[in-house]
Amino acid sequence: MDDDTPVAVITGAGRGIGAATARRLAADGHRVVLASRTAADLERVADEVETEYGVPAHAVPTDVTDPEAVRALVDTTRERCGRLDVAVVNAGVGEPQNVPLEELSLETYDTVTRTNVDGAFYTARAALPALRETEGTLVFVGSYLGKFPSTKTPVYAASKWWLRGFAHSVAGRAGQEGVAVSLVNPSGVDTSFGRDTRGETNAERLDSEEVVSAEDVADAVATCVGQESPGTVAELDLYRRDIHEKF
Template sequence: MSLQDNVAIVTGASAGIGEATARALAREGANVALAARRRERLEEIADDIEATSDVETLVVPTDVRDEAEVEAMVETTVETFGRLDVLVNNAGLGVGGDVAETTSEEYRLMMETNVDGVFFATQAAVPHLRETEGNLVFVGSFAGQYPRPANPIYAATKWWVRGFAHSVEGQIGPDGIGVSVVNPTEVRTEFASESGETFEERFEPGEVTEPEEIAEAIAFAASQDNSTVHEIDLYRRDKFAEW
């Protein structure tokens, strides 16, 4: 299990789980394409990765809601590095909450990011992953496995992600592609809760899962040569005490 000289794309790489994943993959020897909308932040992260790891990076500003931009993200990566071994579908967001109060704009934003963006990236990457017998990793959620009364629409997008990922796994697994889903609960990032405050603001260090913990699980899944890590759940230890 090694990522040495592999090429990986990480969406949502400008912060949180995505940033931590880009760093984790680089530590394992992968050249990394960092995709998100914030170019300046991506460039800062890329420069730091190259300064601390013996790998190359590529900054590909991308709005995953835009199919053409996603296609360009994949093609630019392959043109630059000559191959693609790993795609990490991480970009996602959660807005709104109460169904009666969620606006149509908030609904569309979640669907276009969490569903359409995952489809566009997967579709563009699969032909290249077939060539390398690479790994496709989806960042799911606890909310994609259990009801989330505080935000049913967000939960539905994550149920979609898991259903899509495992069905794709059945379709392309025979081609030698590994497909994994990593499901966190609350992670201390700038991801916003239904209350409007971010999880960084809501939780103290060590109180819930840190991005680096999720990144290590993603790196483990992405480094498989012959096997597939079907699904990894990373829940804080007191999660079920709420139920």
Template structure:
């Protein structure tokens, strides 16, 4: 097994910041060609320019079926195929069910569930052809009940269930990995006020670079696969 992804092509959704941007940096260091998808075209274009690899930036809202398909098609046109898909794009908001607006509910469901489905469906034929890997960003919230953001948690339970069932369906054709972080110091949460960057001191919870390292690890396993990998802050289980 090798830690290099030289000449392999990797798609990263939600690549404009946080885990996605850190993952792009780590994959570029491992030698991969990259396709970066996100709604923030300026951010991913700037990221593609500074990476030391061949990188394509594609403005992508994964909630839109045609946009997710276009990301896959443009990647294949540019690089000839796909070896790894990193399904990272996601949003989350903490709210009691009775206080959650329909718009916020739909945004979470459409991004975290529909977006992963649309992107996976379009990429699967190419991953089967390459014997590639699909990596899904799950969450601690997708494994344990959450009193303060049940809808977000439900989308991550969906992610985990979809990924596991997809792995069963794909069999030996495609490796499938679910990576479950707890809190990660990113811009996550900023939509509702205080982001995780602001809430947590450096070193107190997981850093995005740690998740990126885990993604590279999963992408470079062969002939085995990482089925599931949890990265929690060290005292996380004391919450129970």
């Protein structure tokens, strides 16, 4: 491929929404750089992308809570691919459900905020200089719970409220510099999310026929990426049709 082929970095790309987004953007002709903490997951997705879509896919193990690691991710992308056109800020973790606040461990609080808040900040901070050069797109993957309260997972919800405010605030600056900033808010998605914190995954807990899928979210990300200047998808809510029933 020539040097004009667009390049996308995706965090949390080893499985779920991130892996689906890698496949969707690869199908659209992007070279993809895949980041997460687990090298084996990344290598598997990279092999699948290259085999199925015939575009280069680079696996770069990265801990988004480490600002130097995130900076190295962007530097590696530019060294290998020569440019950066899209950054998808997707890495995130949850918390155990329905734990009284006074019983929620400080370790859990730190893990959620370091990944969902600090990791998003570090990724945006590292990617923006390269995105300015290409007038690219920065996409944050938020949540339904970034707009509505969660009595079950208040720390996770708060991290997504922060992300929403951060995304729109960054847009106010970056848009003046030619960078599109988008926020995608899905409701519950039937992925392996929750595996390490809740005892069961979303895929086990949710009815796959009644919720949005990782591929649905990936399509929403692609919609944001596909906008041409001066248009931008500022915020895209992708909810199951009965999401407001509990209200």
